[in-house]
Amino acid sequence: EVQLVESGGGLVQPGGSLRLSCAASGFTFSNYEMNWVRQAPGKGLEWVSHISSSGTTIYSADSVKGRFTISRDNAKNSVFLQMNSLRAEDTAVYYCARDWGFTDIWGLGTMVVVSS
Amino acid sequence: EIVMTQSPATQSVSPGETATLSCRASQSVSNNLVWYQQKPGQPPRLLIFRTSTRATGVPVRFSGSGSGTEFTLTISSLQSEDFAVYYCQHYNNWPLTFGGGTKVEFK
Numbered sequence: 001e002v003q004l005v006e007s008g009g010g011l012v013q014p015g016g017s018l019r020l021s022c023a024a025s026g027f028t029f030s031n032y033e034m035n036w037v038r039q040a041p042g043k044g045l046e047w048v049s050h051i052s053s054s055g056t057t058i059y060s061a062d063s064v065k066g067r068f069t070i071s072r073d074n075a076k077n078s079v080f081l082q083m084n085s086l087r088a089e090d091t092a093v094y095y096c097a098r099d100w101g102f103t104d105i106w107g108l109g110t111m112v113v114v115s116s
Numbered sequence: 117e118i119v120m121t122q123s124p125a126t127q128s129v130s131p132g133e134t135a136t137l138s139c140r141a142s143q144s145v146s147n148n149l150v151w152y153q154q155k156p157g158q159p160p161r162l163l164i165f166r167t168s169t170r171a172t173g174v175p176v177r178f179s180g181s182g183s184g185t186e187f188t189l190t191i192s193s194l195q196s197e198d199f200a201v202y203y204c205q206h207y208n209n210w211p212l213t214f215g216g217g218t219k220v221e222f223k
Contacts, residue, residue, distance in 0.1 A: 035212070044203065044214055044215075044216050044217050045152075045154075045160065045203055045205070045214040045217075046214070047205075047211055047212040047213065047214070050210070050212075059210045059211065061211050062211070095159055095160075101148075101165075101207060102148075102150045102162075102165050102166075102205075102207045103150070103162070103205075103207075103212075104162045104165070104171065105162075106159035106160055106161075107159065108158075108159055109159055
């Protein structure tokens with residue numbers, strides 16, 4: 001079964017950091033590009049960041065550029081999102097999602113709350 | 117950045133009826149458009165890719181059409197499990213952007 005499982009969310013103070021992880025299983029992870037997408041409470045979907053299958057090409061939304069960094073470890077079938085300088089507006093469910101031109105498989109998400 | 121605009125924001129439909137959801141792009145995205153369904157507390161589920169191709173396991177009552185800047189998701193003979201929020205998203209270039217969503221609710 002194809003599966004993505006996110007972890008690492010939680011409560012963090014403004015200006016703090018968190019590292020999200022996403023463990024993939026059921027498919028050849030190294031063949032696929034990956035995305036992080038977030039959804040603020042009661043709001044729509046917002047694409048955050050993308051990484052190529054080899055990890056050499058990265059794209060990020062302007063709203064997180066310079067603060068969030070996507071990375072991957074193909075040996076561990078995992079993708080990560082390092083989030084620094086967190087703001088209240090970063091509060092959201094963060095989903096990792098498989099990308100093969102478009103996003104087809106999504107994890108259940110991990111909640112990040114930025115609040116003092 | 118391509119802006120995706122969905123209409124209406126809410127559509128009230130009775131079971132068995134047809135729902136027609138619209139999605140407009142601020143510039144051409146060719147046929148690089150997907151539709152997702154999202155139910156409360158769940159991640160989005162891919163319904164349609166490449167404008168009109170149903171994803172695996174998606175019932176034939178879901179159909180997509182359009183090209184360029186105007187797209188439509190049609191849900192025929194609406195079932196109870198179809199009441200949800202639907203999002204369109206382009207994947208023509210970066211950044212990926214989503215529409216604001218259309219909530220299909222029980223009339």
